[in-house]
Each structure stands twice: as structure tokens, then as C-alpha cells.
Amino acid sequence: MKILVCISKTPDTTSKISFVNNGKEFNSEGIQYIMNPYDEWYALVRAVELKEKNGGSVTVINVGDVSSEIVIRKALAIGADEAIRVDVVPESSLQVAKEIAAHAAGYDLVLTGKETIDYNGAEVGAMLAELLDLPYVSFAFKLEKEGEDWLVSREVEGGTETLKVGGPIVLSAAKGMAEQRIPNMQGIMMAKKKPLNVVASIGAEKGSVVASHEMPPAKSGVKMIAPDDMDTLVKLLHEEAKVI
């Protein structure tokens, strides 16, 4: 079984977010990057688990410049066998999907995280399925192999749905698919020896460009009300917070 996992790097969740160049560019100064948690904890770890159970191989693919390599090495340390880095800075979901599609033929399973935690697009998986002409299941929280088929569970309004899909599929992974796996020192040392193939961009069209970003208005401070002053509390909840 050959599995492809699409991974991207995102700012650490504790990062302070700001923009430069009139809101067109993300300010990466002082930002620590991590592997997008949905890609890592759910898609990648489940892929590694399936490989450990059924045999086969796990390849990770990333669209990004050389600064992505620490995240790619981490994926190899967690248990992927080899990696592909498409050497271009990602600027739109369509561009990323097209760049990945150029290398995604011949896999039995293609996994993405359900979304990245920075832009929250949740688009690449669906676009990739379309480009590869494969079935797509989004927001899956459970994935099992049953004979030649895949059993995939996903959340639907008020409950869950389990789908049976045959043949190669593209799937986006949500919380519950697997547990976080921390690379150990042995894995980190082995990762150095695994192949990381850098390939040139196919020059995929972006389709859209960022016009600007805007930050939400700064939060006002917490107002402290004395415990015996219920009238003021009720007044503020009614008139300012407008929750009652």
C-alpha cells in the first residue's frame, strides 16, 4: 500500500500574528513554524499506523521553500519513509493542489489535514481529488482498511456517517483519526538518512492573489465588578455585552 500525506508548515499556535506591506504579506519575523497539526497528528500518524499494520510505504509531500525542511524532517522522524518538497512558495490553494497533483499519481491513499490552522481554507484536499479524478471524503475522523475497500467515518449534523469507498481515495483528516505521536531520538537520527527529494515547481497558476489582510479589532480589557454589585453587572451584560 502506497500512501501520500500532504503536509504544510504553519505558525506555532502561540505566535503573535501581524501583516506587513499594506496587509498583503504575513510578517514572519520572529515566528516559529510547526507542522500543521491536522496534517501531523491525524493524517500522518494514521498513515504511519496503516503502514505498520498493513505494510507499504508513506511519502510526505510539501509545497514550500527550504525553510519547510525542518517540518519535513519531523514527518520523516515520526515514521514517513521518504519526502518530496516542491520548491516554490505557496500562495493559493489551487496552486498547491496543482503542484501536488503533478506528483500524486499511483498512490492508494492521499491524505491531507482537514485544514491548515493559519488560513483555514480546507480546500486543497477537494481540489486535489478533482485534479486526480478520485473520490473525496472530507473531515474524516476514522479510517480503516476492509479488504480492498476503505471504511471512512465522518461527522455529520447530529451524528456520524460511515462510508465505504473502493480504490484510491483522497481524504481530509479531522480530530480523532489518530493520537499525537512524538518523534523519538532514534526516529530523529533515522530521518537524516531518509530521502528528501527536492523537485522544481511546474509553475502552476495561482488563480487568486491576496488583496489584503485585516486584523480583528483589539479586545478591550476585562471589567471587574464587585460581587455585591449585581445591578451594574446585569446592566453591562444587557447594554454593553448584549448577551441578556
Next chain:
Amino acid sequence: MSHGNGGQKSVKTDQYSHHDYYKIDDLLSEEHLMARDAVQQWVKSEVSPIIEDYANRAACPTHLFKGLAEIGAFGPSLPTEYGGGGMDEIAYGVIMQELERGDSGIRSMASVQGSLVMYPIYKFGTEEQKRKYLPKLGNGDFIGCFGLTEPDFGSNPSGMATNIVDDGDSYILNGSKMWITNSPLADLAVVWAKDQNGDIRGMVVEKDSKGFSAPEIHGKWSLRASITGELVFEDVRVPKSQVFPEVKGLKGPLSCLSKARYGIAWGAMGAALDCYDSALRYSLERVQFDRPIGGFQLTQKKLAEMITEITKAQLLSWRLGVLANAGKATPAQISMAKRNNVNMALTIAREARQIHGGMGITNEYPVMRHMMNLETVLTYEGTHDIHLLITGMDVTGLNAFK
């Protein structure tokens, strides 16, 4: 003391992020950064949620031994064929730093297992001893401890009273050891004792040997999440096959201590970084006189001096790591780093405690726990004063110990 699981989990998220004012990360390899991130991730998920509760109850989270083994924190710089990680000394350093960022007691568990138990067996043991013990110590099946210090011989280990007497295929071991990390839990002890010629010899003593006991030391206000005990030997028969064949004299145990002290120099930075991180965040959140206390000059003086001292210690440790990788770090250089960094961390813990005000004395924040831990670290593995005399002797050539 109680052990094992069943404690309360903190609901507070560990918000720590690494501080690197001089971009020293540029001097580290991808492997160093990955090791640091992995251990930091492990500490955040396994240590931070439980450590205040265990420290508060003076209980040892023994379930973490297996976790430490799984991430590869035991003997990371030993060769892989003997259960080590095959990494370099800087990787070992950053692992110790991140463990102590969680708690000095957790780092002590790993320091003892790796540097004081696995290292001497690897360095001085027979091939048979290595095969018998190292893989099981590396994967956490065995817990080890290290017996050098005695009730009457701390800074002066060469005066030790513990001794072995030749008795055919075995030696008969008598004496006692004090302040032994992990001893009440240990499956085996690396013990140093004098033979009939007065030479210090090392040996591996197994837990179930007749006449061997390891009572726990109670009432510590420091390293409360780490278990400490004695080793008592009453006519313990130690087969000669358990003795390290070649090494004689104090250089045996001292070479282990150099390894461990090197790790402590890095570890102390972890405690300092955690205190600084907590103080910095608190100073920006805590408002007095209508503005964050981080805006006041006296708070800024504390924070600025903290990050300055941390940065100096980071450079010192990095350079020591480069020397250690080349096999050129001298014991005296290691002493300087251990002494400087632990003292730096303790000073920062005290200053950070002041920034936190009354909250700083509670277990809502990690600083008081780090401060109490560091009081031990200041004098174990060579006291603050003895390390000063080692530097003094190194630069003058004159021995001021006696």
C-alpha cells in the same frame, strides 16, 4: 511518599516557548532543533500537566521512566548498539535542557540513568556487562542508580569508607551511600568502593543481592518529584564478574560526573528559561497603577538581566558542547559551566518569584518549584564552592582543597 499514577492533572496549558535572543539556533543542527522540539512536546504533554501535583505530594511520577525511555532520553549520546541514541553531546544537552524546563527532578531521573549508570557500564564494563544491562537500561526495563557519596564523604569522595574484601570468586561489600537519586526504585546500582589496596573500584550490584537495601530519604523540600534514598551494604556478596575490570581510582567515578555535570549545565538553563518565560508573560498581564508591571523600570531591570544571563549561559553551553563533541572539554571547563549556569538559574528563579508577587509562591506558576529544585542542583554533583576551587586550581596550578 506515594508513587505511580492517579494524581490530579492541571487544567492550565503550558504556554512556554523557547527564548533565543542571540539567534543561537543558527549554530544548532536540524537534529538538535528536532530533539529539542520533541522533548519540549513530550514535557508539555506528559510532565507539565502533572508535575505540580506530584511535587506538592512529594511523589515520584514513576510512570515517566518508560516515557523517558521511549523518547530516547536515556543515554542519547551512547552508541545505538548498546541501547543509546547515537547522538552528539549538544543533542544530549538540549534534551537535558528541555527535561529540566519541565522539572529538575525529571531531568535528574534521566541524568542518573544515562550519565551515571549507562555511561560507566559502557565505558568501563565488560562486553558481557554491557550486553546484560545497557539495552534494558536504555528501554527503561531497568532503573539504575549511582553510589559514590557517603554520609561522611561528600565533597571528599576519596575518603570513602565503603569497601570490598576479596573472597575467591566474589568480593564482600560493606558500607553505605547517601543522597542517591532513584535508589529506592532501582533494579541495580553502580557502586564505588575501596579494595584492600585502597583503590576505588566500580561494580554493578543488583537489587536482590542479599544484605543490600535502599531506604528512602524523606522530608525533602527540593526535587520533591524525584525519589532519593540510601544504599546500605551488609556483607553483600558481589561476583567478580560484576566488577569493572580495568578502572581504578577516583577517575572512574569522576569521568561519569563530568558527563552528568555537562548535562546539568544545560539542564539548569531549562529551569532558567521557564522562570524567565513565566515572569515575562506575567509582567505583561499583571496590571498595577493602570499599566502592566512589565512597563516599570524595576521589572524591566529584572527581565533584561535575566535574558542577558540566559544568553551568556546559552553561548557558554553551546561552546562547551562543541568542545565535548571534539572530545576536548576538560573537567574544569565543565565545572565552570555547571557552577555558572546553576547559580544563574537560581538567581533568575528568585527574581522571577518577585515579579510574580504572591502568585509566585503558589503552584499556579512553576517558579517556586524550580527555585526549590535548584537549591539542590547548586550543591549536588559538586558544590558551587568546590567547582569554584576547581577553576581556581586550574588557573593557578595550586590546590586549595586541603
